[in-house]
Amino acid sequence: MYDPDPILESIDERYTKRKFAELDDIAEDANGRKPRLPQCVLIGERKTGTTALLHFLMRHPQIKAAQKEVHFFDRHANYREGLRWYVDRMPPTNSTEVTFEKSPRYFRSPWVPQRMHEIIPNIKLMLSVRDPIKRAVSDFHFSMEANWESGFDKTLHSTFDGYVFQNGVIDKDFPPIARSIYALSLRNWLKYFDRDQFFIFDGDSFVTENPAIQLQKIEQFIGLDSYFTMDMFFHSKTRGFWCLRDPGCIFFGGKPHTELEARTQRKIEKFFHPYNQQFYKMVGHDFGWS
Numbered sequence: 001m002y003d004p005d006p007i008l009e010s011i012d013e014r015y016t017k018r019k020f021a022e023l024d025d026i027a028e029d030a031n032g033r034k035p036r037l038p039q040c041v042l043i044g045e046r047k048t049g050t051t052a053l054l055h056f057l058m059r060h061p062q063i064k065a066a067q068k069e070v071h072f073f074d075r076h077a078n079y080r081e082g083l084r085w086y087v088d089r090m091p092p093t094n095s096t097e098v099t100f101e102k103s104p105r106y107f108r109s110p111w112v113p114q115r116m117h118e119i120i121p122n123i124k125l126m127l128s129v130r131d132p133i134k135r136a137v138s139d140f141h142f143s144m145e146a147n148w149e150s151g152f153d154k155t156l157h158s159t160f161d162g163y164v165f166q167n168g169v170i171d172k173d174f175p176p177i178a179r180s181i182y183a184l185s186l187r188n189w190l191k192y193f194d195r196d197q198f199f200i201f202d203g204d205s206f207v208t209e210n211p212a213i214q215l216q217k218i219e220q221f222i223g224l225d226s227y228f229t230m231d232m233f234f235h236s237k238t239r240g241f242w243c244l245r246d247p248g249c250i251f252f253g254g255k256p257h258t259e260l261e262a263r264t265q266r267k268i269e270k271f272f273h274p275y276n277q278q279f280y281k282m283v284g285h286d287f288g289w290s
Protein backbone atom coordinates (compact mmCIF):
# COMPACT_ATOMS: atom_id res chain seq x y z
CA MET A 1 0.00 0.00 0.00
CA TYR A 2 2.78 2.48 0.94
CA ASP A 3 5.40 2.89 -1.73
CA PRO A 4 8.41 4.42 0.06
CA ASP A 5 9.86 7.58 -1.46
CA PRO A 6 13.71 7.41 -1.31
CA ILE A 7 14.05 11.13 -0.55
CA LEU A 8 11.58 10.92 2.30
CA GLU A 9 13.17 7.72 3.59
CA SER A 10 16.46 9.57 3.99
CA ILE A 11 14.62 12.35 5.82
CA ASP A 12 13.18 9.69 8.12
CA GLU A 13 16.73 8.55 8.81
CA ARG A 14 17.78 12.11 9.58
CA TYR A 15 14.96 12.31 12.11
CA THR A 16 16.04 9.13 13.88
CA LYS A 17 19.61 10.41 14.14
CA ARG A 18 18.99 14.04 14.99
CA LYS A 19 15.51 13.77 16.40
CA PHE A 20 15.25 16.53 18.96
CA ALA A 21 18.41 18.56 18.19
CA GLU A 22 16.38 21.12 16.22
CA LEU A 23 14.35 21.84 19.36
CA ASP A 24 17.22 22.47 21.78
CA ASP A 25 17.28 26.24 21.43
CA ILE A 26 13.57 26.88 22.05
CA ALA A 27 13.51 28.98 25.22
CA GLU A 28 10.76 29.09 27.87
CA ASP A 29 9.06 32.43 28.54
CA ALA A 30 8.79 33.99 32.03
CA ASN A 31 5.84 31.66 32.83
CA GLY A 32 7.73 28.52 31.90
CA ARG A 33 5.88 28.21 28.58
CA LYS A 34 7.33 27.21 25.23
CA PRO A 35 6.08 25.48 22.10
CA ARG A 36 6.53 21.69 22.49
CA LEU A 37 5.83 18.49 20.64
CA PRO A 38 2.22 17.44 21.24
CA GLN A 39 1.43 15.01 24.05
CA CYS A 40 -1.96 14.14 22.59
CA VAL A 41 -3.07 13.97 18.94
CA LEU A 42 -6.56 13.53 17.51
CA ILE A 43 -5.74 11.43 14.43
CA GLY A 44 -9.20 11.19 12.83
CA GLU A 45 -11.45 10.12 11.28
CA ARG A 46 -13.18 13.04 9.62
CA LYS A 47 -16.99 13.53 9.91
CA THR A 48 -17.10 11.79 13.27
CA GLY A 49 -17.58 14.84 15.50
CA THR A 50 -13.92 15.92 15.68
CA THR A 51 -14.75 19.63 15.47
CA ALA A 52 -17.21 19.50 18.37
CA LEU A 53 -14.79 17.36 20.36
CA LEU A 54 -11.94 19.82 19.91
CA HIS A 55 -14.23 22.79 20.55
CA PHE A 56 -15.31 21.30 23.89
CA LEU A 57 -11.88 20.03 24.87
CA MET A 58 -10.33 23.45 24.35
CA ARG A 59 -12.46 24.76 27.22
CA HIS A 60 -10.33 22.69 29.57
CA PRO A 61 -7.79 25.03 31.18
CA GLN A 62 -4.93 22.56 30.69
CA ILE A 63 -5.54 21.84 26.99
CA LYS A 64 -3.68 24.05 24.53
CA ALA A 65 -4.37 23.10 20.93
CA ALA A 66 -2.77 24.13 17.65
CA GLN A 67 -5.04 26.67 15.97
CA LYS A 68 -5.26 24.82 12.65
CA GLU A 69 -4.85 21.26 11.46
CA VAL A 70 -1.05 21.02 11.15
CA HIS A 71 -0.77 18.01 8.79
CA PHE A 72 2.88 17.52 9.67
CA PHE A 73 3.08 13.73 9.46
CA ASP A 74 0.77 13.18 6.47
CA ARG A 75 1.83 15.90 4.05
CA HIS A 76 5.29 15.19 2.65
CA ALA A 77 6.04 18.88 2.04
CA ASN A 78 5.37 19.71 5.69
CA TYR A 79 7.30 16.71 6.98
CA ARG A 80 10.32 17.80 4.90
CA GLU A 81 10.31 21.10 6.81
CA GLY A 82 11.51 19.30 9.95
CA LEU A 83 10.64 19.14 13.62
CA ARG A 84 11.23 22.80 14.34
CA TRP A 85 8.60 23.72 11.74
CA TYR A 86 6.18 21.37 13.49
CA VAL A 87 6.79 22.63 16.99
CA ASP A 88 6.61 26.27 15.85
CA ARG A 89 2.94 25.61 15.04
CA MET A 90 2.15 24.55 18.58
CA PRO A 91 0.90 26.93 21.28
CA PRO A 92 3.32 27.59 24.15
CA THR A 93 2.64 25.35 27.15
CA ASN A 94 4.12 24.85 30.60
CA SER A 95 4.73 21.50 32.26
CA THR A 96 1.19 21.30 33.73
CA GLU A 97 -0.52 21.91 30.37
CA VAL A 98 -1.04 19.57 27.44
CA THR A 99 -0.08 20.38 23.85
CA PHE A 100 -2.79 19.05 21.56
CA GLU A 101 -3.11 18.66 17.83
CA LYS A 102 -5.94 17.50 15.56
CA SER A 103 -5.23 16.34 11.99
CA PRO A 104 -7.95 13.85 10.94
CA ARG A 105 -6.02 12.72 7.86
CA TYR A 106 -3.35 11.09 10.00
CA PHE A 107 -5.47 8.03 10.64
CA ARG A 108 -5.60 6.77 7.07
CA SER A 109 -2.18 7.92 5.82
CA PRO A 110 -0.06 4.73 5.77
CA TRP A 111 3.26 6.43 6.52
CA VAL A 112 2.05 8.41 9.55
CA PRO A 113 2.22 5.80 12.37
CA GLN A 114 5.88 4.97 11.76
CA ARG A 115 6.90 8.62 11.50
CA MET A 116 4.96 9.58 14.60
CA HIS A 117 6.37 6.67 16.55
CA GLU A 118 9.93 7.72 15.74
CA ILE A 119 9.32 11.21 17.05
CA ILE A 120 6.74 10.87 19.85
CA PRO A 121 6.55 7.16 20.81
CA ASN A 122 4.70 7.86 24.08
CA ILE A 123 2.00 9.96 22.44
CA LYS A 124 -1.60 9.62 23.59
CA LEU A 125 -3.76 9.06 20.54
CA MET A 126 -7.42 9.90 20.17
CA LEU A 127 -9.31 8.07 17.45
CA SER A 128 -12.79 9.32 16.75
CA VAL A 129 -15.23 6.95 15.05
CA ARG A 130 -18.91 6.85 14.22
CA ASP A 131 -21.27 4.36 12.58
CA PRO A 132 -19.28 3.74 9.36
CA ILE A 133 -22.30 4.03 7.07
CA LYS A 134 -23.46 7.34 8.57
CA ARG A 135 -19.87 8.58 8.44
CA ALA A 136 -19.47 7.58 4.78
CA VAL A 137 -22.70 9.33 3.79
CA SER A 138 -21.73 12.45 5.72
CA ASP A 139 -18.28 12.37 4.11
CA PHE A 140 -19.86 12.00 0.67
CA HIS A 141 -22.09 15.05 1.11
CA PHE A 142 -19.21 17.06 2.51
CA SER A 143 -16.92 16.06 -0.39
CA MET A 144 -19.59 16.84 -2.97
CA GLU A 145 -20.07 20.28 -1.50
CA ALA A 146 -16.42 21.06 -1.04
CA ASN A 147 -15.31 19.35 -4.27
CA TRP A 148 -12.24 18.11 -2.45
CA GLU A 149 -11.76 14.63 -3.81
CA SER A 150 -9.33 14.29 -6.67
CA GLY A 151 -10.59 11.67 -9.10
CA PHE A 152 -14.13 12.15 -7.80
CA ASP A 153 -16.07 13.41 -10.79
CA LYS A 154 -19.06 15.32 -9.46
CA THR A 155 -20.72 15.40 -12.86
CA LEU A 156 -21.12 11.59 -13.05
CA HIS A 157 -23.80 11.09 -10.41
CA SER A 158 -25.59 13.15 -7.84
CA THR A 159 -26.21 10.52 -5.16
CA PHE A 160 -24.16 8.32 -2.88
CA ASP A 161 -25.90 5.26 -4.34
CA GLY A 162 -24.63 6.29 -7.76
CA TYR A 163 -20.96 6.27 -6.74
CA VAL A 164 -20.74 3.46 -4.26
CA PHE A 165 -20.99 0.49 -6.65
CA GLN A 166 -18.43 -0.72 -9.22
CA ASN A 167 -20.03 -3.38 -11.41
CA GLY A 168 -22.61 -4.08 -8.72
CA VAL A 169 -20.16 -4.46 -5.80
CA ILE A 170 -19.28 -1.87 -3.17
CA ASP A 171 -16.25 0.11 -4.29
CA LYS A 172 -13.82 -0.31 -1.39
CA ASP A 173 -11.57 2.43 -2.76
CA PHE A 174 -14.27 5.07 -3.03
CA PRO A 175 -12.83 7.53 -0.45
CA PRO A 176 -15.97 7.95 1.71
CA ILE A 177 -16.14 4.12 1.97
CA ALA A 178 -12.38 3.60 2.42
CA ARG A 179 -12.26 6.08 5.30
CA SER A 180 -14.97 4.12 7.13
CA ILE A 181 -13.02 0.83 7.09
CA TYR A 182 -11.51 1.59 10.48
CA ALA A 183 -9.97 -1.87 11.02
CA LEU A 184 -7.64 -1.58 8.03
CA SER A 185 -6.18 1.75 9.14
CA LEU A 186 -6.00 0.83 12.80
CA ARG A 187 -4.06 -2.35 12.00
CA ASN A 188 -1.22 -0.18 10.73
CA TRP A 189 -1.22 1.97 13.89
CA LEU A 190 -1.17 -1.06 16.18
CA LYS A 191 2.13 -2.14 14.62
CA TYR A 192 3.72 0.86 16.30
CA PHE A 193 1.57 1.82 19.28
CA ASP A 194 0.02 -0.15 22.14
CA ARG A 195 -3.75 -0.37 22.39
CA ASP A 196 -3.66 1.49 25.72
CA GLN A 197 -2.19 4.55 23.98
CA PHE A 198 -5.54 5.05 22.22
CA PHE A 199 -8.74 6.61 23.42
CA ILE A 200 -11.52 5.51 21.10
CA PHE A 201 -14.03 8.31 20.95
CA ASP A 202 -17.61 7.40 20.04
CA GLY A 203 -18.92 10.20 17.81
CA ASP A 204 -22.47 8.77 17.87
CA SER A 205 -22.66 8.94 21.67
CA PHE A 206 -21.59 12.58 21.53
CA VAL A 207 -24.87 13.28 19.75
CA THR A 208 -27.10 11.10 21.93
CA GLU A 209 -25.74 11.73 25.43
CA ASN A 210 -24.33 14.63 27.40
CA PRO A 211 -20.77 15.23 26.07
CA ALA A 212 -19.46 15.56 29.64
CA ILE A 213 -19.67 11.75 29.93
CA GLN A 214 -16.99 11.16 27.31
CA LEU A 215 -15.05 14.31 28.16
CA GLN A 216 -14.61 13.09 31.74
CA LYS A 217 -13.20 9.81 30.42
CA ILE A 218 -10.84 11.78 28.19
CA GLU A 219 -9.66 13.81 31.21
CA GLN A 220 -8.70 10.54 32.88
CA PHE A 221 -7.05 9.18 29.75
CA ILE A 222 -4.87 12.27 29.26
CA GLY A 223 -4.31 12.76 32.98
CA LEU A 224 -6.00 16.17 33.27
CA ASP A 225 -7.57 17.71 36.36
CA SER A 226 -11.36 17.25 36.55
CA TYR A 227 -13.12 20.13 34.84
CA PHE A 228 -16.11 19.02 32.73
CA THR A 229 -19.49 18.70 34.40
CA MET A 230 -22.91 17.80 32.97
CA ASP A 231 -24.36 21.23 33.70
CA MET A 232 -21.88 22.93 31.33
CA PHE A 233 -23.92 21.55 28.40
CA PHE A 234 -27.47 21.82 27.13
CA HIS A 235 -29.24 20.06 24.30
CA SER A 236 -30.40 22.43 21.56
CA LYS A 237 -33.70 21.29 20.04
CA THR A 238 -33.28 23.57 17.02
CA ARG A 239 -29.79 22.30 16.18
CA GLY A 240 -30.27 18.76 17.40
CA PHE A 241 -26.91 18.82 19.17
CA TRP A 242 -25.37 19.33 22.56
CA CYS A 243 -23.90 22.79 23.04
CA LEU A 244 -21.81 24.50 25.68
CA ARG A 245 -23.79 26.99 27.78
CA ASP A 246 -20.81 29.30 27.32
CA PRO A 247 -20.02 30.21 24.50
CA GLY A 248 -22.96 28.35 22.88
CA CYS A 249 -23.39 26.00 19.92
CA ILE A 250 -20.89 25.53 17.16
CA PHE A 251 -22.05 26.80 13.81
CA PHE A 252 -22.14 23.65 11.73
CA GLY A 253 -22.86 19.96 11.84
CA GLY A 254 -26.11 18.19 11.16
CA LYS A 255 -26.36 18.79 7.45
CA PRO A 256 -29.37 16.94 5.98
CA HIS A 257 -28.39 13.62 4.36
CA THR A 258 -30.35 11.76 1.73
CA GLU A 259 -31.65 8.32 2.72
CA LEU A 260 -29.91 5.36 1.10
CA GLU A 261 -31.92 3.14 -1.21
CA ALA A 262 -32.93 -0.07 0.60
CA ARG A 263 -30.76 -2.17 -1.74
CA THR A 264 -27.70 -0.01 -1.03
CA GLN A 265 -28.36 -0.07 2.71
CA ARG A 266 -28.50 -3.90 2.74
CA LYS A 267 -25.38 -4.33 0.61
CA ILE A 268 -23.39 -1.76 2.50
CA GLU A 269 -24.30 -3.27 5.89
CA LYS A 270 -23.10 -6.65 4.65
CA PHE A 271 -19.93 -5.05 3.32
CA PHE A 272 -18.99 -3.32 6.58
CA HIS A 273 -19.98 -6.19 8.88
CA PRO A 274 -16.66 -8.14 8.85
CA TYR A 275 -14.57 -4.97 9.09
CA ASN A 276 -16.65 -3.76 12.03
CA GLN A 277 -16.21 -7.10 13.79
CA GLN A 278 -12.43 -6.86 13.30
CA PHE A 279 -12.45 -3.32 14.66
CA TYR A 280 -14.45 -4.31 17.78
CA LYS A 281 -11.91 -7.07 18.44
CA MET A 282 -8.96 -4.71 18.01
CA VAL A 283 -10.33 -2.07 20.38
CA GLY A 284 -12.11 -4.45 22.78
CA HIS A 285 -15.51 -2.80 22.43
CA ASP A 286 -18.62 -3.62 20.41
CA PHE A 287 -20.15 -0.39 19.06
CA GLY A 288 -23.23 -2.24 17.77
CA TRP A 289 -23.12 -0.63 14.32
CA SER A 290 -25.62 -2.01 11.80
Ligand SMILES: Nc1ncnc2c1ncn2[C@@H]1O[C@H](COP(=O)(O)OS(=O)(=O)O)[C@@H](OP(=O)(O)O)[C@H]1O
Pocket residue numbers: 045046047048049050051052104138142203206207241242243250252253254255
Ligand atom coordinates in the same frame (compact mmCIF):
# COMPACT_ATOMS: atom_id res chain seq x y z
N1 LIG B 1 -22.30 19.14 19.39
C1 LIG B 1 -22.17 19.03 18.07
N2 LIG B 1 -22.35 20.10 17.26
C2 LIG B 1 -22.23 19.95 15.91
N3 LIG B 1 -21.93 18.78 15.27
C3 LIG B 1 -21.76 17.70 16.06
C4 LIG B 1 -21.86 17.77 17.46
N4 LIG B 1 -21.63 16.53 17.95
C5 LIG B 1 -21.39 15.73 16.92
N5 LIG B 1 -21.48 16.43 15.75
C6 LIG B 1 -21.30 15.81 14.44
O1 LIG B 1 -20.07 16.21 13.88
C7 LIG B 1 -20.14 15.84 12.50
C8 LIG B 1 -19.01 16.52 11.75
O2 LIG B 1 -17.84 15.83 12.12
P1 LIG B 1 -16.41 16.53 12.06
O3 LIG B 1 -16.41 17.74 12.89
O4 LIG B 1 -15.41 15.47 12.40
O5 LIG B 1 -16.31 16.92 10.54
S1 LIG B 1 -15.02 17.46 9.77
O6 LIG B 1 -14.27 16.28 9.37
O7 LIG B 1 -14.27 18.33 10.67
O8 LIG B 1 -15.57 18.18 8.60
C9 LIG B 1 -21.52 16.25 12.08
O9 LIG B 1 -21.92 15.31 11.11
P2 LIG B 1 -23.11 15.55 10.08
O10 LIG B 1 -24.35 15.57 10.92
O11 LIG B 1 -23.05 14.33 9.21
O12 LIG B 1 -22.83 16.82 9.35
C10 LIG B 1 -22.34 16.13 13.37
O13 LIG B 1 -23.23 15.05 13.35
